Amino acid sequence: MDIMNIRKREFPITESKVFLNHAAVSPIPARSAEAIKRFVEDKVKAQLTRDSDNLEYWWNKIINAKKLFSMLIGAKENEIAFIPNTTFGLNLIAQMIPYKADSNVVTNTLEYISNVIVWLKLREKGIEVRIVKDIDGKISIDSLEKNIDNATAVVAIGQVCWYNGFRHDLKAISEIAHERGSLLAVDGIQAVGNMKINVEKDEIDFLSAGSYKWLLGPSGAGFLYIREELIDELNPPILSEESIDPEAYRKCLYEEFALFDLKYSAGIGKYQVTHVNDLAYVGVEESMRLILDFGIENIEERIKLLDDYLIDRLLECGCKLQTPLGENEHHAIVNFKVKDIDRLLDFLSKNGIIVSKRVGGIRVSPHFYNTEEEIDRFIDALKMAYA
Template sequence: MTDPERERLAALRAAVPLLATRAYLFSGGIAPLAEPVRAEMATWVDRWAGDPLTHRADYFGDWGRLRTEFAALVGAAPAEVAITENTSRATNLALRLLGLPAGSTVLVDDTTYPTMAWAALRHGLRVRLVRRAPDEAAVDAFAALTDPGTSCLAVSHVAALDGYRHDLADLAGLCADRGMRLFVDAAQSTGVVPVDMARDGIDALVSTAMKWLLGPPGIGFLAVREAAATGTPLDVGYVSARIADSYQLTELPPVPSGAAGTEVGLAALPLLAAATAGIRLVRAAGVDTIADRVTHLVGRVVDGLARRGLTVLTPAQPRWRAGVVAFAVDDAPALAGHLREHGVDVWGYPSGRVRVDPHGFNDDDDIDRLLEGIDAWQTRR
């Protein structure tokens, strides 16, 4: 890593005050608050208190800036991006816009976030679960179950439960060969893994601000390539109708096709500039640079857990993992609570797994602190 890259990561770390006292290692759940994000939220509230018309005059300014930032992050055109409330809402909208044939099959696997499968069923599609062997490439498992009635492959780029990372280029090649759409939930990858919809052959992508993009809860993202947006937005509102103060009540106004037509009313206005600030922090540090740091830190976590005899659920092969590390342990919430007492924040699930999600602002000292906390836990037991 070059000196400029280290300096950018140091600046990113300095922007998160919590890191001065804690090793925060759960950015895949909710990111810690960065100072520029806090400042934008405070500025919105202050302006609202002092002169509400300041915001009224620029409702769509912050909206457009956020759309542009996210589009640049994922290799989409701004017109192909919509701001939503969350990833689940974006998922339902994406399936509507993709216009998949009724009764056709959507392939999913163990990485697929459940909303993707449930939304497909709700939209009158069939869902087929693909089971991948531990050392099998996902593209081979999907290829084996593809048939002429398969219209879409729906995956989470990085799995929330075990951190498996798909090779999107491989999946896109399969989709192109078989005439399928590639639909990607990128909530666990945008900001920590380079994503480019055009380069990676992604037809539809959804994500959220509150995780690796360092933004606030309440903002989601939808991106659908223009050529893939063959469906019609179902809902309509004054935003999608692009009306001012003149309209006809007995005539349906023209509504834009694609993602733009899904924005029917006001977004969460106080959060837009804050979400933009989070993305700008990520882009300033550089997603490639963040990815390199996270690859190093994840490797240290995986190796450290294995040396301590813990069962690592995340793939051993670096090419199949990203920022999420999961391992099995009895009484996972208790271990997570123990680590919190030692200034280390992870997440423990009642099902018996702990997740550790280092970001680009984390460093080796944070990982040392995590492993020392686990040592203390094992000694105590």
């Protein structure tokens, strides 16, 4: 697939803006918007209840979103639950793990707010929360290893750091965690859609991700992966109709009250929110098809090329990077320090260039459909702003 065709067909934003802000909220491809529009039109005609002609078509599309997500992270389809967003999934994970009185959990200072607060809340139950400090924007395996012990219930890590792009070695972390009897929970929103992930190979126990960043989907369509063996072993902290035994549900709905005991349904459905944001899943299903058609390995490779090009150009300009530059130490997100950030952001925005201010620097996050020419335009604007 040719990048120029993809830009023209799917990303009309490229005609008017240089959008380098996929770590924030991304534009959705035209094909995803078209699918949502068709779905809305059908909803206007029918309620998409049992009698609607197209129910099966749309429902299959929504269910297919799980399949496509599972392909992107190397999971099985029956290990994926629909959830509204990343933070919701992280909350579920934090609350479903069985803790002992002396349990601790380990997170770190490179995590986004969501992947800290859900763990800090556990302090209300007397659980120790260890926050490993980064050094120069990096978390070393050594520093994690020193904090993970036999009482560590879970290690919480974002695959790619939300503000500087630091890329954790999940395989190395899961080995340490599992050796000490703890679980590995991954915040995947800054990685799924921009790099190949393999939950099986990296032995990840949980992964939560929304889809409005690198998956190029709308808000409200999130995914929670739970490793197969844990699905039955654990129970959800909050329930939906899908969480309960389908026979009790059926009886209650059609015959008589039948809920004198709580019996869970089998499988991933028990963790799932019912009556999901169907429009959003229809949209992200299309977006993920685009991603998979282009190939996630190709996307990872292209983003690396764009990042390397951007880093070289920033270094040429004498910018101080907050992104660690070692081999395999970063991915997708580049952050550099500047003085007068707000003035720069304003200048860039007036020139149609979209990036973000994060943690004392400018965060630039190109996706596969961006080009080196767009990076050049960004660098030229940067030079002009300080001329």
